[in-house]
Amino acid sequence: xxxxxxxxxxxxxxxxxxxxxxxxxxxxxxxxxxxxxxxxxxxxxxxxxxxxxxxxxxxxxxxxxxxxxxxxxxxxxxxxxxxxxxxxxxxxxxxxxxxxxxxxxxxxxxxxxxxxxxxxxxxxxxxxxxxxxxxxxxxxxxxxxxxxxxxxxxxxxxxxxxxxxxxxxxxxxxxxxxxxxxxxxxxxxxxxxxxxxxxxxxxxxxxxxxxxxxxxxxxxxxxxxxxxxxxxxxxxxxxxxxxxxxxxxxxxxxxxxxxxxxxxxxxxxxxxxxxxxxxxxxxxxxxxxxxxxxxxxxxxxxxxxxxxxxxxxxxxxxxxxxxxxxxxxxxxxxxxxxxxxxxxxxxxxxxxxxxxxxxxxxxxxxxxxxxxxxxxxxxxxxxxxxxxxxxxxxxxxxxxxxxxxxxxxxxxxxxxxxxxxxxxxxxxxxxxxxxxxxxxxxxxxxxxxxxxxxxxxxxxxxxxxxxxxxxxxxxxxxxxxxxxxxxxxxxxxxxxxxxxxxxxxxxxxxxxxxxxxxxxxxxxxxxxxxxxxxxxxxxxxxxxxxxxxxxxxxxxxxxxxxxxxxxxxxxxxxxxxxxxxxxxxxxxxxxxxxxxxxxxxxxxxxxxxxxxxxxxxxxxxxxxxxxxxxxxxxxxxxxxxxxxxxxxxxxxxxxxxxxxxxxxxxxxxxxxxxxxxxxxxxxxxxxxxxxxxxxxxxxxxxxxxxxxxxxxxxxxxxxxxxxxxxx
Ligand code: GLC
Numbered sequence: 001x002x003x004x005x006x007x008x009x010x011x012x013x014x015x016x017x018x019x020x021x022x023x024x025x026x027x028x029x030x031x032x033x034x035x036x037x038x039x040x041x042x043x044x045x046x047x048x049x050x051x052x053x054x055x056x057x058x059x060x061x062x063x064x065x066x067x068x069x070x071x072x073x074x075x076x077x078x079x080x081x082x083x084x085x086x087x088x089x090x091x092x093x094x095x096x097x098x099x100x101x102x103x104x105x106x107x108x109x110x111x112x113x114x115x116x117x118x119x120x121x122x123x124x125x126x127x128x129x130x131x132x133x134x135x136x137x138x139x140x141x142x143x144x145x146x147x148x149x150x151x152x153x154x155x156x157x158x159x160x161x162x163x164x165x166x167x168x169x170x171x172x173x174x175x176x177x178x179x180x181x182x183x184x185x186x187x188x189x190x191x192x193x194x195x196x197x198x199x200x201x202x203x204x205x206x207x208x209x210x211x212x213x214x215x216x217x218x219x220x221x222x223x224x225x226x227x228x229x230x231x232x233x234x235x236x237x238x239x240x241x242x243x244x245x246x247x248x249x250x251x252x253x254x255x256x257x258x259x260x261x262x263x264x265x266x267x268x269x270x271x272x273x274x275x276x277x278x279x280x281x282x283x284x285x286x287x288x289x290x291x292x293x294x295x296x297x298x299x300x301x302x303x304x305x306x307x308x309x310x311x312x313x314x315x316x317x318x319x320x321x322x323x324x325x326x327x328x329x330x331x332x333x334x335x336x337x338x339x340x341x342x343x344x345x346x347x348x349x350x351x352x353x354x355x356x357x358x359x360x361x362x363x364x365x366x367x368x369x370x371x372x373x374x375x376x377x378x379x380x381x382x383x384x385x386x387x388x389x390x391x392x393x394x395x396x397x398x399x400x401x402x403x404x405x406x407x408x409x410x411x412x413x414x415x416x417x418x419x420x421x422x423x424x425x426x427x428x429x430x431x432x433x434x435x436x437x438x439x440x441x442x443x444x445x446x447x448x449x450x451x452x453x454x455x456x457x458x459x460x461x462x463x464x465x466x467x468x469x470x471x472x473x474x475x476x477x478x479x480x481x482x483x484x485x486x487x488x489x490x491x492x493x494x495x496x497x498x499x500x501x502x503x504x505x506x507x508x509x510x511x512x513x514x515x516x517x518x519x520x521x522x523x524x525x526x527x528x529x530x531x532x533x534x535x536x537x538x539x540x541x542x543x544x545x546x547x548x549x550x551x552x553x554x555x556x557x558x559x560x561x562x563x564x565x566x567x568x569x570x571x572x573x574x575x576x577x578x579x580x581x582x583x584x585x586x587x588x589x590x591x592x593x594x595x596x597x598x599x600x601x602x603x604x605x606x607x608x609x610x611x612x613x614x615x616x617x618x619x620x621x622x623x624x625x626x627x628x629x630x631x632x633x634x635x636x637x638x639x640x641x642x643x644x645x646x647x648x649x650x651x652x653x654x655x656x657x658x659x660x661x662x663x664x665x666x667x668x669x670x671x672x673x674x675x676x677x678x679x680x681x682x683x684x685x686x687x688x689x690x691x692x693x694x695x696x697x698x699x700x701x702x703x704x705x706x707x708x709x710x711x712x713x714x715x716x717x718x719x720x721x722x723x724x725x726x727x
Pocket of ligand 1: 215
């Protein structure tokens with residue numbers, strides 16, 4: 001295979017170019033160093049108009065990554081496709097979800113990373129067809145293939161690969177700090193009065209909350225950037241009143257623009273040529289929630305510029321965050337696909353059709369949404385005069401919608417962070433917003449899936465990510481929502497959301513006991529925000545994931561196979577309960593750790609657990625937080641919302657081994673000063689001196705709110721020493 005060009009970003013990161021790839025803008029790093037002739041860890045072969053990547057797999061090899069996708073942490077033995085899909089049924093066999101994230105790491109004797117920079121569909125066979133063969137099919141000869149070679153032969157090699165990849169694709173989006181607070185959503189809270197009741201539910205029950213969402217019903221006929229004033233009278237004042245109660249309202253924005261005469265967004269977009277067109281140059285039309293819609297051509301810079309400024313209609317009214325949805329884009333049907341299906345049905349009318357014909361007929365209706373035919377029938381204009389078929393660049397659509405929003409926000413206020421996350425994404429979208437994992441279900445399996453999806457999303461820079469707590473589709477039990485809330489304590493995006501027609505699942509929607517447990521865990525979350533935020537900001541700079549499988553840290557064979565525990569930042573390990581009626585679980589500890597079984601977050605009683613396998617009793621009230629050797633967990637005071645007041649006291653849980661140090665990164669939480677390297681730092685240290693413990697807390701950069709630091713220092717023998725420092 002002859003590459004047209006090869007580039008070296010370092011000794012271990014190389015790019016192999018074939019043909020003339022479409023510029024996805026996933027990669028931001030540039031180099032002019034020529035690279036090696038061919039990849040070291042896999043082969044690339046031309047097969048007709050396609051490229052095939054191959055690599056033999058040894059029995060012990062594992063495969064990590066694939067971004068937001070089904071399957072466990074180790075993806076070996078499965079097939080995937082990168083194709084942003086509006087599919088609300090995340091059953092185990094699904095090969096693609098909303099994000100297209102073709103980055104993986106093969107871990108074995110010869111560990112390496114692989115990223116395929118390509119805007120369309122790719123096919124991954126990770127030892128599925130042939131158990132000892134990894135094969136990737138690229139349906140094009142125009143592509144950039146990146147190889148990341150490991151050097152140290154250690155578990156942590158994989159972290160180096162993640163960091164190298166992230167260096168290539170740029171720094172992740174940083175939300176405002178209030179985006180780390182608890183968030184409540186539902187499709188849909190029908191009006192302002194219901195949202196007021198929901199807010200009262202939180203405040204009256206002393207459950208912290210920072211945001212409530214407005215799903216599609218806040219709009220007039222689902223028209224983006226409109227507000228139904230019948231349901232939401234005095235909108236601007238109301239938004240302001242809610243803010244005074246510590247609640248920010250987050251409206252949804254969908255990709256499809258309703259076709260309606262007199263609707264400004266539609267008319268302006270049409271007049272300026274900002275929408276996608278079909279082969280004849282006519283407006284492409286398909287139906288989503290608003291009925292027949294036009295679809296902004298987000299690949300066209302002028303469209304992005306225009307679209308980004310539309311958000312101002314709401315930011316002018318005090319809105320500070322949004323979620324972008326239906327941006328794969330979802331297409332319920334097009335006039336063409338609908339009439340084809342209707343024709344098929346009419347043709348069968350009054351006929352005695354055979355059973356196979358019946359199944360075909362049924363499929364012609366069932367498969368009407370998001371059809372390939374529809375995706376093939378419209379075009380983008382990424383550059384003047386240049387036209388590209390949507391199918392070729394499908395995976396870039398959602399990313400460019402989110403990019404438009406991000407760039408629009410910068411025009412509204414260049415120095416302010418807005419909340420933004422999207423459903424569809426591709427590699428590179430992490431620079432503009434976070435992602436949520438879409439329409440999961442209130443299934444225990446999806447609680448575990450949530451855990452397993454986090455690292456893959458993180459590797460691609462989606463640090464601000466999370467799944468709908470309690471599950472979106474189907475009815476949730478109180479127990480499921482309790483356990484899910486416990487898991488979500490660790491996830492930067494902590495949002496409970498439920499579909500239309502399902503049972504209420506706010507923390508106060510069940511019995512008093514369940515509510516009390518959730519209250520404790522949401523309060524714990526608020527106490528943990530300094531840690532999560534600090535680890536987030538460090539991961540933004542270093543290129544690390546917030547969540548790593550144990551296999552990325554520990555070299556022993558046992559750690560490599562752990563599928564249901566994650567490391568969370570430098571100090572913690574998470575091992576949630578994810579099974580119905582379970583009152584405990586097995587955990588594996590690769591080293592001694594401090595176990596804090598949290599039932600009441602203000603009782604900081606922890607025990608040392610030795611390395612090895614354990615069964616832990618974990619009643620519904622309890623969630624395990626493991627603190628690693630020399631790890632520190634700073635805990636601030638709990639508040640009803642993130643910015644309610646300046647906290648005075650910071651508790652720090654410490655598991656002392658050789659000597660513990662922690663840099664707590666802080667900043668104003670709202671400006672973009674962090675981009676210029678402006679942050680605050682509190683340096684915490686606990687050392688064992690000959691005359692006893694030496695603890696120190698020093699503000700080494702900027703300023704922090706806390707005045708008193710209380711160290712809770714646990715040692716190997718389980719003994720606890722508490723010591724305070726004033727700063
Ligand atoms: C989609 C979204 C979901 C939202 C619904 C209605 O299914 O994924 O979160 O609630 O649309 O807007």
